[in-house]
Amino acid sequence: MKKLLFLASLGLFALSGCATTPSMPDMSKPIKRYADFNVYEKTLSNGLKVIVKEDRRAPVMVSQVWYKVGSSSEHSGVTGVSHVLEHMMFKGTEKLAPNEFSKIIAENGGRENAFTGRDYTAYFQQMEKRRLPVSFELEADRMRNIIFLEEEFKKEIQVVMEERRMRTEDNPQSLTYEQFSAAAYVNSPYHAPVIGWMNDLENMNINDLKKWYDAWYRPNNATVVVAGDVQADEVFALAEEHFGPLKAAPLPEIKPRKEIQQRGLRRLTVKAPAQVPYMLMGYQAASLGDSNEDWEPYALEVLVGILDGGISARLETSLVREQQVAASIGSGYDAFTPGRELFMFSGTPSQGRTVDDLEQAVRDQIKTIQSELVSDIELDRVKAQVVAGKVYEKDSIFYQAMSIGRLETSNMSWKLADQYINNINNVTKEQIQAVAKKYLIDDNLTVAVLDPQPLDSSKPRARSVGGRHGG
């Protein structure tokens, strides 16, 4: 299942539920232990949730801090502010000079980074297991003590614009995806790209960053996840020591901005310098956060497996190998989205075939799913892959922590991940057909096509100049 294809753009809708004002004398709760999974959780009195997954295979650990804020918390005019703030989190606190955070982690043998999605901003350090206190001390410091230096901001906003040029402006497929999302989502904040529109980045100022930080970077809006060769009680004690003194505060109210009902097929064309056409199709579909029937998202997960779960799945078999209409084709869907999710197809036609041919071939596949039940062999294959995938995931403590952090930050329990196999196993052929009939219909569909424009307005030319440049 090519979920990763869409991961960069994934993000989750902040439900109004998470924005209720916490009225807390004491939110502290006892430690809960889930022995089957080696997972322990505790909420500190300031509302910070700490989850520990013990895994003793190697003497290492990963520590992640997840904030419930992302591009879906933003409004027009300041798109991208969550991501710019992520960059500024490395640019100095009351105790640390700009970039000193990274130097300390590096000297401790750590690997670190941060990432921003539609509904989360997360920071992580991977280190030898005894370095956890270093991570906690630094993360607790920057949760409340960032200083926003104008000269640092001025440079960093340039860096983010370079990032946007690299990821989006000069990448015709990303450009197509960005405009596709803006058409597929009208009023939902999923409309805007996580990195923000260029014009918003150009007009962002340091006060936008300060306001955002003050509003969202609070212990009661964060989840700390530690996975690896650690003792849960020691982690809780360390968390209390470092994060415990931080003060909770009421969080901003976010309106639901639930996506309007789509009323018919939407089509768009994106012109950009390119060589190869590209097509995106997205159907608005239920997710675990936006469904009246809990089984539906799982049926959609199995459906994406039937279509694209491995080289023997239908899209690869039929569109690439048999009909040879696609040079590449993928399908993607993520059940664990709190808002309206898109069931996606994306692909490139093979030589001599067009994006229209490709769209028709995808539609034919959908029609087949809607009219004929999938086979036992296909269903068994998807289930076998899910079972095996759960074992393979355990090879990475980073992935395990990420899975916990993402679910918790999306207002779902990490336990959903462990019930996943059961929920997938319960999906029937009839349910797969039912969700295909209900969601994969024209009224829910947006189609975007990349229309390649010449790359050589003035013929590509190569010039070779002897001698070193610039002195």
Add this chain to the structure above:
Amino acid sequence: MVRFLFVLLIFVSFTAQSGEKIQHWVTDNGVRVYFYPAPELPMMDLRIVFDAGAARDGDKKGVALMTNGMLAEGAGEWDSGEIAARFDGVGAVFSNSSHRDMSVLSLRSLTDEKLLNTALTTFTTVLTNPTFPEDAFERERKRLLVGLERQKQSPDAISDKVFYSALYGDHPYASETTGEIETVQAMTIADLKAFYQQYFVAKNAVIALVGALDREQAEKLVNDVVADLSIGSIAEAIPEVSKLDKADKIEIAFPSSQSHIMVGQPGIKRGDADYFPLYVGNHVLGGSGMVSKLFDEIREKRGLAYSSYSYFIPMRQQGPFLLGLQTKNESADAALKVLHDVVADFVKNGPSEKDLIAAKKNLVGGFALRIASNKSMVENLASIGFYNQPLDYLETFISNVEAVTLAQVKDAFQRRVNPDKLVTVIVGDTSKAQAKAE
């Protein structure tokens, strides 16, 4: 400033994961095997590497990639769909990749006996009895041609191609694994079969295996997989790479908002005597992500780029030493000047004592992360085997890093990197840079 807790280095034993050591043996037909038991999870990772990368393409550029790619398109009695269904049906993950030095086939499977048997039987047939069917060949050729077209729209892909070509000239490392449109169009199945017969042979292969298996199981598994590989012979040596005799600067006009800049020259071989001084030194220069000199000068101090880096890519022969960044066209000249100045200064003066200590702390303290998963272990094993590194390569990694001195780094950089003979490739709308300069 608060003193942040600094945990003193504790000795991280390589055997930390499961108290095991790398085991090595050679099969009857000559495959070198590297095995590491990892009993914790009911899974195994198998990786077989042939000295059959694009460096073996000769005139038929792309033939190594196509040969590798065609193995799972038909084998024994099965067509591509049946092969895929056999892997997918037991939750196994088969993958393949082709590089300049290596051709790689990988299998990840659960160790449940029935599932593993199906996965292994399929893998073995793909490896030892591929049929290279005509229809699949034509289809894969077309897909590769679309891939080659797509490279033309990527400034990164263009700069990479131009960079390697400028660095390596007539040497086999000059060409991309994906070949050229003309050579891919001219390729025949006979070319693939000949390539397979020459290079996909036991003496030209290394197997890495990590998983919940004991030695006896591992030996049997490997024997079953490679028994039908013909013995063959080891591929002949790849020629030495000659040094660049002058600097060169190549500009490619491309309608992008950023200029993609790559700078470099031929670097070092695997097992090079200067490897550790250069590796540790480069960690200071541009290899350590957010704390390197290049990152500091280009991004932290000037906000010129999102990423800027330098790497040695040691290969069978001298792989590249390369530096790179992407910046808006208008800043290309400024960024390039900073990059050149940083390299020149580093070669002339070497790192500071403080920077060298910090780099060593990062490498030593972070060593445990390099061996923490089965995935990383199987990659380490395959690399150790393929490049004939000593079996204690991982065990001695920390002491080798710690032994590097300031003088060694400076000396190695001065002998191995010549800032006056660097190739510079710029892909972007260079007219904007020039307009600004005028």
